[in-house]
Structure formats: C-alpha cells, structure tokens
Amino acid sequence: MLGARSVYQERELRYRHVIEGGLGAINQLQVKSVDSWRQRRMGEAAAVTDDGLLAAAMARWRRTRAPADAVPLRERLRSLVEHLQYTGAYLVDPQGQLLLGPDGPLKGAMPAAERDALRAALALAQPGVIGLQRDGMFAFPYFGLLAPLFEGAQPLGAVWLVVDARTTLYPLLATWPNGSQTAESLLVERRGEEVVFLSPLRHRDDAPLTLRMPAGGGVDATVALATAGSRGTLYGTDYRGERVLATASAVPGTTWLLISKIDEAEAFTEAQRREWLALALAASLALLLLGGSVVLWRWRAWRRERALKQRLEQHMRWLETAQRAASVGYFVYDAERRVFLMSTMASAIFGLPGEGEMGLRQWIDMLHPDDREEMLRVHGEAMAQRSALRVQYRVRRASDAHERWMEVHAEYGDAQGRERPRMTGTVQDITERRQAEEQLERYRTALEAQVRVDPLTQLANRLALDEHVAFEWERARRAGSPLALLMIDVDRFKAFNDHYGHMAGDRCLQNVGQALLTAMGRAGDVVARYGGEEFAVLLPGASGEQAWLVAERLREAVRGLAVEHARGSGDGIVTISVGVSSIQPAGREATTGVPRSGVDAAHALFRQADAALYRAKQCGRDQSVLYGPECEMVLHDPPDSLL
Numbered sequence: 001m002l003g004a005r006s007v008y009q010e011r012e013l014r015y016r017h018v019i020e021g022g023l024g025a026i027n028q029l030q031v032k033s034v035d036s037w038r039q040r041r042m043g044e045a046a047a048v049t050d051d052g053l054l055a056a057a058m059a060r061w062r063r064t065r066a067p068a069d070a071v072p073l074r075e076r077l078r079s080l081v082e083h084l085q086y087t088g089a090y091l092v093d094p095q096g097q098l099l100l101g102p103d104g105p106l107k108g109a110m111p112a113a114e115r116d117a118l119r120a121a122l123a124l125a126q127p128g129v130i131g132l133q134r135d136g137m138f139a140f141p142y143f144g145l146l147a148p149l150f151e152g153a154q155p156l157g158a159v160w161l162v163v164d165a166r167t168t169l170y171p172l173l174a175t176w177p178n179g180s181q182t183a184e185s186l187l188v189e190r191r192g193e194e195v196v197f198l199s200p201l202r203h204r205d206d207a208p209l210t211l212r213m214p215a216g217g218g219v220d221a222t223v224a225l226a227t228a229g230s231r232g233t234l235y236g237t238d239y240r241g242e243r244v245l246a247t248a249s250a251v252p253g254t255t256w257l258l259i260s261k262i263d264e265a266e267a268f269t270e271a272q273r274r275e276w277l278a279l280a281l282a283a284s285l286a287l288l289l290l291g292g293s294v295v296l297w298r299w300r301a302w303r304r305e306r307a308l309k310q311r312l313e314q315h316m317r318w319l320e321t322a323q324r325a326a327s328v329g330y331f332v333y334d335a336e337r338r339v340f341l342m343s344t345m346a347s348a349i350f351g352l353p354g355e356g357e358m359g360l361r362q363w364i365d366m367l368h369p370d371d372r373e374e375m376l377r378v379h380g381e382a383m384a385q386r387s388a389l390r391v392q393y394r395v396r397r398a399s400d401a402h403e404r405w406m407e408v409h410a411e412y413g414d415a416q417g418r419e420r421p422r423m424t425g426t427v428q429d430i431t432e433r434r435q436a437e438e439q440l441e442r443y444r445t446a447l448e449a450q451v452r453v454d455p456l457t458q459l460a461n462r463l464a465l466d467e468h469v470a471f472e473w474e475r476a477r478r479a480g481s482p483l484a485l486l487m488i489d490v491d492r493f494k495a496f497n498d499h500y501g502h503m504a505g506d507r508c509l510q511n512v513g514q515a516l517l518t519a520m521g522r523a524g525d526v527v528a529r530y531g532g533e534e535f536a537v538l539l540p541g542a543s544g545e546q547a548w549l550v551a552e553r554l555r556e557a558v559r560g561l562a563v564e565h566a567r568g569s570g571d572g573i574v575t576i577s578v579g580v581s582s583i584q585p586a587g588r589e590a591t592t593g594v595p596r597s598g599v600d601a602a603h604a605l606f607r608q609a610d611a612a613l614y615r616a617k618q619c620g621r622d623q624s625v626l627y628g629p630e631c632e633m634v635l636h637d638p639p640d641s642l643l
C-alpha cells in the first residue's frame with residue numbers, strides 16, 4: 001500500500017514537471033510568434049522608410065499640394081492596408097498632423113503618444129513603435145508604427161501604420177495545443193506604478209487595456225509576481241482568485257510580459273485522472289493477467305483432469321474387458337464396515353446383481369458348509385496378520401444356488417495409514433478348472449492303476465506286488481508280525497501252450513488267476529501275476545504254516561477248475577506248484593536271517609519262495625512246499641528236470 005502510494009506521488013511529481021514543462025514550452029512558442037509578428041511589422045515599417053519613391057512622391061505633393069500628386073501616395077497607403085493587413089495607413093507631417101489617408105486628405109493630429117514617437121523616429125531616422133494603445137481615435141486596441149520619410153536629410157513626415165490587435169496579435173495568444181477550459185495567455189505591461197492587461201481576458205469582460213492593477217499586487221498574484229521579475233513556474237491566484245500555475249516571459253524588444261497560465265485544478269485533476277487511469281489500467285491489466293492465468297491454470301487443470309479421466313475410463317474399460325475375458329473380478333474388503341465392495345465382474349461371479357456391496361454375513365452364508373469354518377479362519381488370520389491371502393473355496397452362488405469354486409488372491413493394505421483397514425484382491429470362478437483338474441486326477445489315478453494291473457488277468461502286476469511287499473514289510477516291522485509270500489507256477493504250461501495253442505494258454509492263465517483271487521478271503525492279501533505263467537500271493541500277518549495252508553487251498557481251487565491238460569503232471573487237468581515263505585521282522589520268523597531293510601526283506605522273501613517252488617517242482621509238482629533248509633540244496637544244485 002505504502003509502495004503504491006509513493007509510486008503514485010512520484011508519478012504525480014513527474015506529471016507536475018511535465019505540465020510545467022508543457023506550459024513553459026507553450027509560453028515560449030507564443031513569445032516567439034508575438035516577437036516574429038512584431039519583427040515583421042517593424043520590417044514593413046523600415047521598408048516604408050527606405051521607400052525612396054514614396055519619399056519623393058510625398059516631397060512633390062508637399063510642394064504642389066496638387067490632388068494628382070496625392071494619387072500615388074494614396075495608392076501606396078491603400079496597398080499597405082490591403083496587402084499587409086494594416087487597419088490604417090496615414091501620412092503625417094513632422095509635427096504629427098494627419099495629412100492623407102488611402103481615401104483622401106485628412107485633418108487632425110495624432111494622439112500625444114504617437115506624436116512623441118514621431119519625434120523620436122524622425123530624430124533617429126528609423127521606424128518607431130508606439131506599442132499597444134487604446135484611445136479615442138480608434139474604437140479598438142491597436143498597435144502603431146511610424147515610418148519616417150526624408151528628402152535627403154530633410155524630414156518630410158511619416159507614414160503612420162495602425163494594426164488592429166484583435167485580428168493580428170491576440171489570435172497569437174489563443175494558440176493552445178489542447179482543449180483546456182482554463183488555460184490562457186495574456187500580455188501585460190508595467191506602465192509606471194501600474195500593470196496594464198494588454199490582451200483580452202478569457203474569464204472577464206473587461207476590454208483589453210482597460211483592466212489595470214497596482215504594480216505591487218492586485219487582482220492577479222501571478223501577474224504581480226511576473227511583473228516583479230519572477231520567472232519559471234509561478235504558483236498563485238489569478239485575476240479570478242483561482243489557483244493557477246503560470247509561466248512568464250518577456251517579449252524581446254518590448255516591455256511586454258507574456259504570461260501563460262492554467263488552473264491547478266484542471267492541470268492536476270487531469271494529472272490525477274491520468275494517474276488514476278494509469279493505475280486503474282495497470283490494476284486492470286494485473287487483474288486481467290491474474291484472471292487470465294487463473295483461467296489458464298483452471299483450463300490446463302481441467303484438460304489434465306479430462307485426459308486423466310479419459311485414461312482412467314479407458315483403463316477401466318480394459319480392466320472390465322480383461323476381467324470378463326479372464327472371469328476375474330476385484331473387490332475391496334472394508335474391515336470397519338464389514339463389507340466387500342465389488343466390481344461388476346466380482347458381483348457376477350458371486351451371482352449378485354451389478355456393481356455394489358456384499359456384506360460379510362451374506363458372504364459367510366454363501367460359503368459351502370464344508371469350507372466355511374476353514375475360510376473364516378484363513379480370512380480372519382490374513383486380516384489379523386495383514387498377510388496375503390491365496391485360497392480356493394466353494395460357494396453356493398446367490399443367483400442360482402449352484403456350487404462354484406472361487407479362487408481369491410488378496411492383499412492387506414491401509415495405504416500408509418491414510419485409509420481404513422482394507423483388503424484388496426481378485427476373485428475368479430475356477431469351477432471349470434477345478435472340474436478339469438478333478439477329471440485329470442481321475443484319469444491319472446486310473447492310469448496309475450492301469451500301470452499296476454496285469455492286462456491279461458486283471459490282477460496286480462509285478463510292480464504293484466513289489467510296492468505291496470515294501471509297504472507290508474514296513475507295517476509288519478512296526479507290528480512285529482510275519483509276512484508270507486506264495487510263488488505259484490502253472491505246471492507244464494509250455495506243454496499246455498504247445499498242445500492247446502497260445503490263445504487257450506491265455507484263457508487258462510485268466511481262469512487260474514480268477515480262481516486264485518476267488519480263493520483268497522482276507523482283505524489285505526494280494527494276488528498278483530508275477531510274470532508268464534507265474535503268480536504270487538502276498539499274505540500279511542501269515543506265518544509259514546498259515547501260508548502253507550492258504551497255498552494248499554489255492555492249489556485245490558485250481559484243481560477245482562478242472563481245466564483239461566492232456567500233457568499235465570497228473571489227472572489230465574491243470575495244476576499248480578506253490579513255494580511258500582514267511583519272514584518275521586522281530587527275528588521270530590520261520591526262516592533264518594533277519595533282513596535289515598525292506599529291500600533285503602523282499603529279496604529274502606522272493607528268494608525263499610522261489611527255492612520252495614523249485615522244491616515243489618522237484619518233488620513232482622501239484623503241491624505246496626514251505627521253505628526250509630532242504631530247499632537250499634535244490635537252489636545250489638537244481639535237477640535237470642527243472643532247467
């Protein structure tokens with residue numbers, strides 16, 4: 001505020017200088033024009049004085065007084081009036097008596113001041129100036145000049161030139177460059193103890209040269225100052241009593257002072273008005289600029305916002321499309337309000353209408369009863385520990401109560417504590433994927449089962465048997481119970497094949513396998529096709545004796561089939577030989593040696609059962625042999641018939 005004030009004052013001062021300068025310049029111009037006007041008149045008067053023809057004509061006419069001799073003189077006087085714009089041009093004699101005018105002879109004398117001037121002009125032999133006068137001879141203020149004429153050194157008289165000041169001089173003072181209401185220039189002259197106002201006054205009706213005031217000060221303080229010798233810019237009151245600023249200059253070669261003045265009120269009101277205008281303009285400009293920048297800033301912000309909004313909308317569209325394509329929805333769980341804020345896709349996945357909210361209770365009710373407890377635990381845990389959530393669970397969809405599998409990936413986040421505790425995540429309906437996985441699992445299980453099944457007899461194959469042996473051995477070891485194995489071989493099967501053909505051989509093997517399976521009663525017993533025409537039976541918990549009894553039962557079962565075998569070992573039917581072994585983990589096994597590992601156990605079990613089988617073959621087939629030391633001899637020295 002203070003700054004603005006001092007700026008204003010500084011500008012006002014500057015403007016005051018401008019006004020003062022302007023006033024001074026106008027004053028100088030007017031002084032110059034008045035001076036040149038006066039110089040020109042003086043020059044014209046000098047030209048008349050130097051006019052030898054005119055002087056000669058006047059001398060002749062003075063001598064003859066003949067009217068004809070007056071003609072050239074009158075012509076000359078008329079030409080002065082008409083061409084040089086004199087109001088009057090007259091011939092006077094050396095005493096100042098009027099002799100001749102443009103229209104003819106005249107009578108009377110010049111006023112006293114002119115006569116004085118005439119004497120001086122004749123004495124100096126150069127034109128004389130009378131200055132501004134107003135007396136009874138002319139009804140207007142006039143400026144008089146006297147151009148003396150001589151015949152040799154003899155004075156003849158003079159030409160008195162009279163100029164109407166109203167038409168030639170005063171207009172020079174009215175040339176103001178602006179349309180000011182109060183500005184005016186006036187001519188004043190000190191005459192003795194008085195100051196005479198030589199030119200008309202703008203604001204008074206006094207005729208020029210009629211208004212006078214004492215030289216020490218009167219109606220006009222600025223005029224008083226000027227006539228007292230003050231120069232430069234004068235501040236005071238004028239003849240109206242108005243405060244004015246004025247400047248005064250002397251007109252060269254005269255006693256005239258030319259004073260130019262203007263009302264302070266007008267000058268400075270104008271200055272103030274301009275200042276205010278300038279300030280208002282500056283303020284308006286500043287406001288405009290400010291407004292412009294605000295508008296620009298708002299416009300840019302709006303454009304930025306619009307671009308961001310468009311990008312956001314586009315990304316939202318992409319997200320929606322991606323969600324639809326992937327059947328993924330997203331949600332935000334607001335722990336304080338206990339609601340899930342759902343995207344459109346998430347709502348659709350749960351079978352809820354549109355985008356919206358799902359209360360925690362609603363979600364719990366939707367959960368499959370088998371998954372509910374686990375899900376509440378996991379969800380609560382993730383919220384409490386602020387950990388990530390990766391779960392699959394089933395829901396009964398709200399819209400159709402269909403059971404659907406959901407996969408949820410979520411993370412806890414409170415955005416640096418600025419928001420309420422939230423969990424944000426995605427939900428995907430994975431029912432089809434789960435179904436495909438389950439189907440695949442079923443195929444896999446079936447395939448695995450196939451791998452362990454003998455395709456001909458549909459019994460367990462050797463791989464399955466090995467796995468069972470390892471598994472049962474571990475169990476036997478933990479329980480301290482025995483584990484028995486029967487190795488079964490169809491007697492003279494090569495001969496059966498040769499006799500009945502391979503197809504019949506296959507059918508025979510299928511029948512034998514089925515008979516073995518049927519004859520086995522206990523759950524946990526495993527009947528397997530060991531390879532070729534060999535079968536094996538694993539009997540968990542069976543001692544050697546118990547296993548031998550089972551072997552006998554199986555042998556009888558095969559015999560019971562009564563499959564014809566013309567080249568069999570006896571009775572013309574298919575028979576089997578069985579080798580029986582049993583081992584006891586705790587060392588109470590029927591056979592010698594306690595295996596340390598499952599592999600050792602299996603090896604021992606098979607080796608012993610094999611030895612017993614060889615023994616059975618050796619002893620004539622169609623019989624069951626429990627492994628014993630006698631079997632070892634056979635292994636070391638097998639008879640030819642076994643090879």
Ligand SMILES: Nc1nc2c(ncn2[C@@H]2O[C@H](COP(=O)(O)OP(=O)(O)OP(=O)(O)O)[C@@H](O)[C@H]2O)c(=O)[nH]1
Nearest residue numbers: 489490491492493494495497502505506532533617
């Ligand atoms: N049809 C058929 N024959 C098989 C199959 N696997 C093995 N064989 C046959 O079974 C016969 C087994 O013969 P060997 O090992 O000599 O014994 P064997 O003739 O039964 O004589 P012993 O065992 O001493 O009583 C071979 O001729 C094999 O070709 C099969 O899957 N189908």
